[in-house]
Structures are given as structure tokens and as C-alpha cells.
Amino acid sequence: MVVAVLSIAFIGFAAAVLLAFADKFLSVREDPRIGLITAALPGANCGGCGFPGCDGYARALVAGTAPNGACAAGGGECAKAVAEILGVAATATEKRVALVKCCGSRSEAIRIGDYNGICDCNVAAATAGGDKGCVYGCLGYGACANVCPKGAISISDGLAKVDKRLCIGCGKCVSACPRRIIALVPASASIHVLCSNPEKGPEVRKVCGVGCIGCRLCERNSGGKEAGHFEFAGFLAKVNYSNPPFDSQIVSKCPAKCISEDPHTGSGH
Amino acid sequence: MRTVKSSFKFKGGVHPAYHKELARGKAIERMPVPAELAISMSQHLGAPAKCIVKAGDYVRRGQLIGERNGFISVSVRASADGLVKAVEKRIGASGQYADSVIIDTTATAPEAAPSAEAFALKPIAWRSATREELLQRIEEAGISGMGGAGFPTVVKLSPPPNKRCEYLIVNGAECEPYLTADFRLMLERADRIRAGVEIMRKILGHPAVRIAVEANKPEAVVALEKAFADIEGNVEIVILPVLYPQGSEKHQIYATVGRIVPEPPQLPIDVGCVVENVGTVAAIADAVEKGECLVERITTVSGDVVNEPKNILAPVGVKYSDLVAFAGGTSAAPVKVISGGTMMGFAVSTLEIATTKTTSGILLLSEKSVFQFTSQPCINCGRCLRACPMRLNPAAISKAVEADDVATAERAHVMSCIECGACSFVCPAHRTITQFCRRAKSSIRARIAAEKARAAEASAKKESSK
Structure with a gap:
């Protein structure tokens, strides 16, 4: 009995001493x-x-x-x-959010086939190029929604939409989209061109009722070329996000109805 | 030469409705050159060819318009005389965009244009030619596999020095429903196949030859027997049981010589075999003996809405719509159009797609022949396990991929899948199992490519820091 108590006490003491030394000499100091x-x-x-x-x-x-x-x-x-x-100077960064640059919903954009395979944009795009007539358009099979860590992307009427309030701008959807039509834009910008088709007007009209036809009316209504609110790539208008427009008149005057004011909250057209 | 019945039958396989009666009695017909051709630079497996012509050039039939771009690549030649209207991206049957040379064949040749003779290849007396000369000719003629995958033939015919080809297997199985192009070729041009076999035998160092034909083509067997009657050496015509996918390279090797090709990346040459489609063999004979490039091929246009199903010899790059018009048009609007066979072909959404060296058929089907389905959850019945000719577990793979678990699919050997479609064909829940496998394979391939790129980058960094 006595031997047992003494030996346990000794082992305990020895271990305590060892631990005390180890803490003193072997500890790793984390910043x-x-x-x-x-x-x-x-x-x-x-x-x-x-x-x-x-x-x-x-x-x-x-x-x-x-x-x-x-x-x-x-x-x-x-x-x-x-x-x-x-302890360094802060650099100003603006919050950016994802934007799906397509507004060709099922009722507006032409579908050229019935796709009933796996519900994933990448797979659909590899099957005869996808079922959407416009090869720049959103396929709506949710590859972006599947990778979104915040559940900010919803699919409705064959079109992906980003909820601006939930989006954290991580950019995962940008690389998941096989059509490459998602971009990160400043959260403060409220007017967006929701089309990615750079073809000429008649070509766009063949596949979509709400595609940008490159008429440049948006540029004229926002103060002309000098104002620099819009840029053009081929026959496609693009918002210049370093100098975004805010006049909601532009939206109502777009003949193609592909310019929208703040689509993030679902208030599009 | 002798004819034998195959003594090896692989496990699995299915019996789809063959519908070959629609076009099997129709002799090969040559189609006149249409007004416009669109020749893709990506007609084969591997890197697309490098386009060397521009809009405004006048090209002659057989003129080189795309250079071989890397080891696994094939050159592309013009299929007809004409003016290059544009070089632009056009959609292919698989849905991928590829650079295509658009040729207006109605344009008159400018006086400055070189004559057709300037581009003609000279026939080679192959019996006295060297192996290198023959291989160079096959490369010049732009020959890639004509069975469907389009593997560059030169690569297949130049095995690494430590591997020997013991068997040359000529694939005349044509197990896909509806297609009869290879059947007509064997029937009408058996002599070309014989010449091609002899040339390839010389290139490969005189291996034994096995010509594989499915049992439902007895006329083809008779024609081949006649053509090969006096050939010397070890040549056998092997009659295979009618079973899909008998035309798959791996199953053909097993059915003819009883060897099993191990898992990828092992290739048929690792078990001493080279498999070539009958169309490719005939193309090799034409390229060597007649100096003709691979600029035309036989395509079966069939299906129940086609007025006159036909086997058409057409220039490569002709639009599907022109081919269908040559086959008498359609009696009703097709509900589904398939490029290739019904089992492994691609559904396409437009007839404005141009043919390539691998387009074996165009099928236009009515609502009656097309089954509209909705996929349902797996019911664990195990039919796909019985049907899978690679003896995989398609049910487990499809469920794993559905749950985005590609790693499990990889452990279930999805990379061995040959995408034959037997599993989807038998599935009572109409699951798109083959598509799941394809998706897993493409993401595994992408991962391996990314790993390789990263390793290369790391080693380059190490080099530069030294």
C-alpha cells in the first residue's frame, strides 16, 4: 500500500517536472x-x-x-x-459580386434541342454543344450554383441569377461556367448589360429575343462616347466598371431589353 | 488463308435492334461535289492540325491545308477544288468548335492557281519501298482511324522499338445498328482491303493477320475469302458472334486471339496487337498504290424518315443537309438526328454540321423510333453489371458521379470504361449511366493534366533556381 502510494506520487512529480521543463524549452511560440x-x-x-x-x-x-x-x-x-x-496602411478594396451576363430565359432564348441528360452545364455543353441556340448564353443547368459556397445562385426559368446580398465574391462560379459568362463586378454598380453575344444584330436575333444587338443607344443615352460609361466588343455593349452608369433611363430605352438595373435582387425585367 | 469461327466470347454485351436492312442492299454511290465544303482541322484524336491557307486562296483537291501539329495529330487535305471563302470556327458533331476551312467549289480557278497535278501524290511500288517511305505516305495522305475514334494511323503503325506487333487485326465487325458503310466496303472493295493488309503487314514486320467480321455479314465473308484466296502467310478470317460491342478494339482482340488488354494506359500493342478498321485499311491501299489522299469516305445515311437510305461516298467536309438531300430527303421532320451509330453516336441539333474522316453514318429517326425518357433513381437491379463488356460496376460508378464523388468512381475503374452505352441501353430506370462515366473520365483526365502541368512547373522552377 505505502509502496504503491509512494511510487505513484514519485511518477507524478517526475512527470510534472518534465512537463514544466518541456514547456520552458520546447514550446513553439505562434505569432x-x-x-x-x-x-x-x-x-x-x-x-x-x-x-x-x-x-x-x-x-x-x-x-x-x-x-x-x-x-x-x-x-x-x-x-x-x-x-x-x-500595422500597415490599409489598401482600399471594393466589394465585388458575381454577375451572370445573360438574360435569355426559356421564354426568350431559343432552345435547339431537348436535353434530358445529367443536370450539369459542363456535361450539357459537351453534348452537341448544349441545347441553347445562343452559344454565349446561360445553359441553366446549375454548374455555378453547385459550387457556390453561400447558396447565392439560384436557377429559375433556365437562367442562373446571383443574389447580391449573399454573394461573397469568391469567384468559384466564374471558373465553373463552361460558357464563361460570369464575371465579378463592383457591388456598387447597379446597371449591367446582361448579354455576352458579340455577334451582329441579325445573328443574335435569330437565337434570342433579348440579346444585345450593338445599337449603341445605351452609349448615346449615357452622354456619348466621351462619358465612357460603355465599351463595345464586336457588337456587344459592356459596362465600363471603372466608370459605371447610374441613369435608369438607359435601362428603359434599351431596344433589346438586355440592360438591367440591379439584377442581383431579382428586380430585373 | 482459312476461315474460322471465333472461339472466345466476351462476358456482357447487348443485342440492340440492328435495322441494317434499310441500307445493306444499297451499293456505294458517289456523291457530286456540293457547292460548299467545311473542312475541320480537328477530325482526329489529338492536337488539331495547323491551318496553312487563308481566305482568298484557291485550293486543289488533295492540297495540304492543315499541317500535322505534334506527334498525335494528322494532316488535313482539301477534298475538292475551290476558293477558300473563310477560315472560321464551326461546330462539330461532338459539340466542340474547331477551326474549319470553308471552300466554295463553284468558283472558277484563277489563271495563277497551280494545276491539280502539282499536288498529286505519286503511286508507290510498295513491294520495293522501305517502311519509312510507306509510313511517310500514310502521314502525307492524312490517314486517321475511320472507325470512329480517329486515332492517327501513323502512330498506331509505328510501335515503340521494344514492342513487337504479333497480330494485325482488321476490324470489319460494324456492330453499330443502322450502319452498313463498312459492310458495303468489304463487299465491293475487298481487293482494296487485301492490298492494304499486305502494305500494313510489310510496315509492321509481317505479323499474323486476323480479319474480324460479325456473323450477320455472310456476303462480306464470301467476298473477303475470294479476295484473300491466294494470300501467303498466316491469315485468317474470323467470324464473330453477333453481339454489341463486338467492334470495340479490346473485345475484338479477345474474340480473335484471346488476349486481354490491361487497364489504361496500356494499349493493344502491349499485348502485341494492332487493330485497324477496314475503311482505314482500304484508305492506306489507295494512298500507297494510287496516290490518293484521304479526302472522301463512305457514310451511311439511314433511319426511318429518310426516303432512300444509302451508302454514300462523299468528300470529307460535306454538310449533313447535302448528304440527306442526296439520299432523297426526308418524309417527315426527324425527331432525332444522330451522327454515327445509335449506340455511340452523338445527337446533333442541326444538319449544318460538316462530315469528318470519322463520320460513319447519319441517322434521322422519327418519333416512333426514338424513346423519350426521364431518368429515375437506381433500383439496384444489376442489369448494367451483366451488360457491361468491361465487367465494371456501372451502377456504383453512376451513383458515385451523381453524388459528385469522382474518387469513388476512379476506384471502381471508371477509366476502363469504353463508353459503349450497353449499361444505359439495359437500364430499366433509364439512367444516363454512360454520360456519368464520361463525366467522371473527363474530370479525372483534367485532374491528371493539371497535376502534370504543376509538376512540370515545379521542375522548371527548380531548374531556374539552380
Whole structure:
């Protein structure tokens, strides 16, 4: 009995001494800023910054291998907080959100076949080029919605729509789309051209009732070429997001009805 | 030479309705050159050819318009005299866009244009020619496999030095429903097949030859027997049981010589076999003996809405609509149009697609012959397991891919899938199992390519830091 008590007490004491020494000499000191930055980041672990989760990005920030402001989900506020922790000047970043540049719903865009295979845009696009007449149009089989970590993309009437309030701008949908018609745009911009077809007007008209025909009326209504609110690629109008237009008159005057005011909240046309 | 019955029957396979009676009695007809041709630069497996003509050029039949671009690639030649109207992206049967040379064949030749003789290849006396000369000719003539996959023939005929070809297998199975192009070729041009076999035998170092024909083509067997009657060496015509997919390379090897090709990336040459389609063999004979490039092929236009189903010898690059018009048009609007056979072909949404070297058939089907379905969940009946000729578990693979679990599909050997469609054919729940397999394969291939690129980048970085 006595031997047992003594030996257990001795082992306990020896282990305590060992642990005390180990804590003193073998401990790894982690930079406290990593924890602080991780707490300041949104914690969505979306991977949009290119690092494995928010913790990975925080480590890279402290190590100086990542630029501040790569977190699209956190935006400017988050970048400011991180800059404070790191003790550097904050760089202004604007929150960006995804935009599906197509408004050819089932009732407007022509479908050239019946597709009843796997419900995935990439597979549909590999089957005779997809069932949509317009090869620049949204197929509506939800490849973008499937990768969205926030459930911000919904499919209705054969068309993907991004909810601006839920989107964190991680950009996963941009690379998931086989048609490459999703882009990240500044969240503050409210007027968008919802078409990606650069062909001439008659060609666009053949496949879609709401495709951009390149008439340049939007440019004229927004103050002409000098105002620089719109750019043109082929016969396709594009909003110049470094100088976006805000006049809602442009929307109502578009003859093709492919310009929309803030489609994110579903208030399109 | 002797004729034998196949003594090996693979497990699995299905018996689709063959419908070959529509076109099997129709002799090959040559189609006049249409007003416009669209010749794709991507008619084969591997890298697309590099286009070397531009709008405004006048080209002659047989003139080189696309250069071979890399090892796994094939050159492309013009199928008719004409003016190049444009070089633009056009959609192909598989839904991929490829650079195509659009030729206006009604234009008159400018005086400055070189004569047709300038581009003609000279016939080669192959008995005295070297192996290299013959291979070069096959490359010049732009020959790729004409069975469907379009694998570059030169690559197949130049096995690595440590591997020896023991068997040359000539594929005349044509197991796809409706198609009769290869059947008519064997019937009418058996002498071309014999010449091609002799040339290929010389290139491959005199392997034994097996000519595989399905048992439902007895006339073709008779024609081949006549043509090959006095051939020397080890040559056998093997009659295969009627079973889909008997025309698959791997199953053909098993049915003729009893060898099993291991999992990819192993190839038929790893078990000492080279398999070529009868069409390719005849094209090789024409290229060597007559100096003719591969600029035309036999295409079966069939289906129950086609007025006169036909086997048409047409220039490569003719539009489907022209081919259908040559076959007497349609009696009603087709509900489904398929490029190729019904089992492995591609459904297409327009007839404005141009043929390629691999277009074996165009099928226009009415509502009666097309089954409209909605996919339902798997009921675990196991029919696909019995049907799969590769002895995979298609049910497990399809369920894994449906749940976005490609890793499980890979462990279930989805890369061995030959996409023959037997599983989808027998599925009572009408699941698109083959499409699931295809999706898994493409994402695995993309992952492997990305890994390779990353490894190459890493090694390049290491090099530069040294």
C-alpha cells in the first residue's frame, strides 16, 4: 500500500517536472497576430483568396507572402482590420459580386434541342454543344450554383441569377461556367448589360429575343462616347466598371431589353 | 488463308435492334461535289492540325491545308477544288468548335492557281519501298482511324522499338445498328482491303493477320475469302458472334486471339496487337498504290424518315443537309438526328454540321423510333453489371458521379470504361449511366493534366533556381 502510494506520487512529480521543463524549452511560440487576423476574416473558408481557408490566408498574411485585400468576401472593412493588426496602411478594396451576363430565359432564348441528360452545364455543353441556340448564353443547368459556397445562385426559368446580398465574391462560379459568362463586378454598380453575344444584330436575333444587338443607344443615352460609361466588343455593349452608369433611363430605352438595373435582387425585367 | 469461327466470347454485351436492312442492299454511290465544303482541322484524336491557307486562296483537291501539329495529330487535305471563302470556327458533331476551312467549289480557278497535278501524290511500288517511305505516305495522305475514334494511323503503325506487333487485326465487325458503310466496303472493295493488309503487314514486320467480321455479314465473308484466296502467310478470317460491342478494339482482340488488354494506359500493342478498321485499311491501299489522299469516305445515311437510305461516298467536309438531300430527303421532320451509330453516336441539333474522316453514318429517326425518357433513381437491379463488356460496376460508378464523388468512381475503374452505352441501353430506370462515366473520365483526365502541368512547373522552377 505505502509502496504503491509512494511510487505513484514519485511518477507524478517526475512527470510534472518534465512537463514544466518541456514547456520552458520546447514550446513553439505562434505569432499571436495569426489568431487575431483569423478572427477578423469572415471565416467562410471559401478559398477565393487562393489559400486553404481563412487560417491559411492569415498565416500567409503574417508571413508576408500574401497581399492584404485578397479576401473578396470581407471587402474593405476586413482589409482595414487586417491592416491595423499588421500595422500597415490599409489598401482600399471594393466589394465585388458575381454577375451572370445573360438574360435569355426559356421564354426568350431559343432552345435547339431537348436535353434530358445529367443536370450539369459542363456535361450539357459537351453534348452537341448544349441545347441553347445562343452559344454565349446561360445553359441553366446549375454548374455555378453547385459550387457556390453561400447558396447565392439560384436557377429559375433556365437562367442562373446571383443574389447580391449573399454573394461573397469568391469567384468559384466564374471558373465553373463552361460558357464563361460570369464575371465579378463592383457591388456598387447597379446597371449591367446582361448579354455576352458579340455577334451582329441579325445573328443574335435569330437565337434570342433579348440579346444585345450593338445599337449603341445605351452609349448615346449615357452622354456619348466621351462619358465612357460603355465599351463595345464586336457588337456587344459592356459596362465600363471603372466608370459605371447610374441613369435608369438607359435601362428603359434599351431596344433589346438586355440592360438591367440591379439584377442581383431579382428586380430585373 | 482459312476461315474460322471465333472461339472466345466476351462476358456482357447487348443485342440492340440492328435495322441494317434499310441500307445493306444499297451499293456505294458517289456523291457530286456540293457547292460548299467545311473542312475541320480537328477530325482526329489529338492536337488539331495547323491551318496553312487563308481566305482568298484557291485550293486543289488533295492540297495540304492543315499541317500535322505534334506527334498525335494528322494532316488535313482539301477534298475538292475551290476558293477558300473563310477560315472560321464551326461546330462539330461532338459539340466542340474547331477551326474549319470553308471552300466554295463553284468558283472558277484563277489563271495563277497551280494545276491539280502539282499536288498529286505519286503511286508507290510498295513491294520495293522501305517502311519509312510507306509510313511517310500514310502521314502525307492524312490517314486517321475511320472507325470512329480517329486515332492517327501513323502512330498506331509505328510501335515503340521494344514492342513487337504479333497480330494485325482488321476490324470489319460494324456492330453499330443502322450502319452498313463498312459492310458495303468489304463487299465491293475487298481487293482494296487485301492490298492494304499486305502494305500494313510489310510496315509492321509481317505479323499474323486476323480479319474480324460479325456473323450477320455472310456476303462480306464470301467476298473477303475470294479476295484473300491466294494470300501467303498466316491469315485468317474470323467470324464473330453477333453481339454489341463486338467492334470495340479490346473485345475484338479477345474474340480473335484471346488476349486481354490491361487497364489504361496500356494499349493493344502491349499485348502485341494492332487493330485497324477496314475503311482505314482500304484508305492506306489507295494512298500507297494510287496516290490518293484521304479526302472522301463512305457514310451511311439511314433511319426511318429518310426516303432512300444509302451508302454514300462523299468528300470529307460535306454538310449533313447535302448528304440527306442526296439520299432523297426526308418524309417527315426527324425527331432525332444522330451522327454515327445509335449506340455511340452523338445527337446533333442541326444538319449544318460538316462530315469528318470519322463520320460513319447519319441517322434521322422519327418519333416512333426514338424513346423519350426521364431518368429515375437506381433500383439496384444489376442489369448494367451483366451488360457491361468491361465487367465494371456501372451502377456504383453512376451513383458515385451523381453524388459528385469522382474518387469513388476512379476506384471502381471508371477509366476502363469504353463508353459503349450497353449499361444505359439495359437500364430499366433509364439512367444516363454512360454520360456519368464520361463525366467522371473527363474530370479525372483534367485532374491528371493539371497535376502534370504543376509538376512540370515545379521542375522548371527548380531548374531556374539552380
